Amino acid sequence: MTDTDRIKKYRRTGLVIAFLIFGLDQLSKFLVMEPLQLPARGQIELLPFFNLTWAQNYGVSMGFLTASSDLQRWALVALTGLIGIAVFLWMNREKAKWDIVALGLILGGAMGNIVDRARLGYVADFADLHIGDFRPFLIFNLADACISIGVVILLARALLIREKKPETKDHVQLDES
Numbered sequence: 001m002t003d004t005d006r007i008k009k010y011r012r013t014g015l016v017i018a019f020l021i022f023g024l025d026q027l028s029k030f031l032v033m034e035p036l037q038l039p040a041r042g043q044i045e046l047l048p049f050f051n052l053t054w055a056q057n058y059g060v061s062m063g064f065l066t067a068s069s070d071l072q073r074w075a076l077v078a079l080t081g082l083i084g085i086a087v088f089l090w091m092n093r094e095k096a097k098w099d100i101v102a103l104g105l106i107l108g109g110a111m112g113n114i115v116d117r118a119r120l121g122y123v124a125d126f127a128d129l130h131i132g133d134f135r136p137f138l139i140f141n142l143a144d145a146c147i148s149i150g151v152v153i154l155l156a157r158a159l160l161i162r163e164k165k166p167e168t169k170d171h172v173q174l175d176e177s
Contacts, residue, residue: 010097014104018091021108025143026115029124038126053128055139058121067117077118084110098157105150112143 001009032038032052044052059066060076067073084107091103116123125139 017104025112
C-alpha cells in the first residue's frame with residue numbers, strides 16, 4: 001500500500017469515526033430524552049459517582065457565548081458550523097493517522113451539538129460525573145466528551161510527540177534547527 005493510499009484510508013476512517021460519534025451522540029440524547037424522560041425527571045442516580053442530570057446548554061464550551069435570542073442562537077449555529085467545516089477541511093489535508101482520528105472525534109462531536117442547537121435551540125447535556133458533592137466537570141454529553149478527547153490527542157501529539165527526521169543517504173540524521 002502506498003503512502004497516498006494509506007492517507008486516503010486514514011481520512012475515510014476519520015469520516016467513519018465522525019459519523020459514528022454523531023450517530024451515537026444523537027442516539028444517547030434520544031434515549032435520555034424520550035424513553036428515560038430525563039427532562040421531566042431532572043436526575044437519575046446510577047452510580048455513586050455518576051448521575052444522569054438534565055441540563056440545557058444555550059452557550060458553547062462551558063456556557064460561554066450564551067444565546068438568549070433566536071438571532072444569537074442561529075449565529076452560534078453558523079459559527080459552530082463554520083468551525084465544523086474548518087475541522088473537516090483540516091482533516092482532509094492532514095496526513096498523520098492519530099491527528100485524523102482526533103479530528104474525526106472533534107467533527108463528530110461538533111455535528112452532534114450543531115444539530116441539537118439547530119433542532120432544539122440548546123445542546124442537551126446529561127452526563128454528571130461527581131465525587132460526593134464535588135463536580136470536577138460541568139454536565140456534558142457524548143459529543144462534548146469526544147471533542148475534548150480529540151483536542152487532548154491533538155495537543156499531546158503537538159507537544160509531546162516529534163516526528164522522526166528523514167535520514168540522509170549515509171543514515172545520519174541532520175539537525176536543521
